[in-house]
Amino acid sequence: MPFRNIHGQDKAVELLSRNLKEKSFYSTYLFLGPDGVGKKLAAITFAKAINCVSSGEKPCTVCPSCRKIDSGNHPDVVLTEPKNRSNTIGISEIRKILQKAGLKAYEAGKKVFIIDGAHIMTPEAANAFLKTLEEPPRDTIFILIATSKELLLSTVVSRAVIIRFRSAPLAACEKVLSEKFNIDRKEARMLSVFSSGRIGRALEMREKDLIRKKNAALDALFGKNKPYSGSPKEDIEFLLSYLRDLFVYKATGRKDLIFNADRTGEIAVLKDRYSFDRIDELIQKVVTLESYMDHNVNPKIVFDVIKNSLAELTPFNPGPKG
Ligand SMILES: [Zn+2]
Structure with missing residues (x-):
């Protein structure tokens, strides 16, 4: 090369x-x-x-x-x-x-x-x-x-x-992934975000089928799917990125700022159902629960508590994906 x-x-x-x-x-x-x-x-x-x-x-x-x-x-x-x-x-x-x-x-x-x-x-x-x-x-x-x-x-x-050697700005990373590696733009954006602009890492994530895992983790957390099978810490990061999207999209109305570009449709629906305070409260709760994992609390238990917290926010019934 x-x-x-x-x-x-x-x-x-x-x-x-x-x-x-x-x-x-x-x-x-x-x-x-x-x-x-x-x-x-x-x-x-x-x-x-x-x-x-x-x-x-x-x-x-x-x-x-x-x-x-x-x-x-x-x-x-x-x-x-x-x-x-x-x-x-x-x-x-x-x-x-x-x-x-x-x-x-x-x-x-x-x-x-x-x-x-x-x-x-x-x-x-x-x-x-x-x-x-x-x-x-x-x-x-x-x-x-x-x-x-x-x-x-x-x-x-x-x-x-x-x-x-540095991480690239997200937009630059996205451009390289889509133009040099022929990765679909939405996927390129997500890989850039989750790799923090590290192109090599982004390609490795793609090889490991990260986007599918991300969606499986989100579906599991929202109770749409059977229990997760990935890494709990990583899954919680996915959830935080999703809640962050909800908040940012609600605040700006800009779809181009959504990290989880493959769930734009449901984020657009959900953002009207929850207040800023409610989303913020949930983010704080997840962050606190995540920190328990660093103190030897069983990740499975943390994961279940988070899942229950999300269920409190019913109706959490995502609209069509898109
Ligand atoms: Zn040579």
Whole structure:
């Protein structure tokens, strides 16, 4: 995937492209930003472009080097990441990297080591790594990926060039999703909202069929459906987005401000049935109940209480969807 396919990160892409064009690289990059905005994709694309042997646009994605990186078989490009979210990156993983970094490159290009989750290195691992950053081996580039620099050793941060990745404004995210990925506009809006403008996250949500789950959760909460089967915390977020829509639409009359674009019809009907005070009261109640989940109250119980609160607001009989 070439750089032009990384959307919404113009500044980061511009800087990396300039380094490529000038063939002048820093020894350590730190890609910083929230999850799901394309940091890892950009790091792999950068590693490919650095080592690409094509004479045209880099990375070409088809030369032997690009293909080896794509399949994870390039001897000089190594991606290290935690096995799952609760894992750390320990000293043994870092030692493996440092040993490789001390060797000559197998192929003609540069060695690139990508560490995704640099902020979850154990202190031992970070200290071992720091020594290498102080005297980086020749022809070696480290790309550290982290969500926040406060979680890294300041001595590591100070040796790296920081490249920031950001969430896109919702409208921009929506535009990319609909124009570049051919996603229906309504769905693109909802994915932008629920991913908070993180394009990578939005695409992942789409793959996980989030919109269907959202509607199943809402239907379950409003008693139209059998009990929920999703994540209670996520389901409550969906409900809050829906109540927020009710409030905003009642206040502004603007359909384009509705997050749950696929339920515009019923929101339009419901908004006339409830006062601002009543909607607000319900939102407060849901927020309070949600906070109980952080205090080890069984989510199933919280969910049932919320469901009962919604039932109090009868008649809650949504009109036709649309
Ligand atoms: Zn290539």
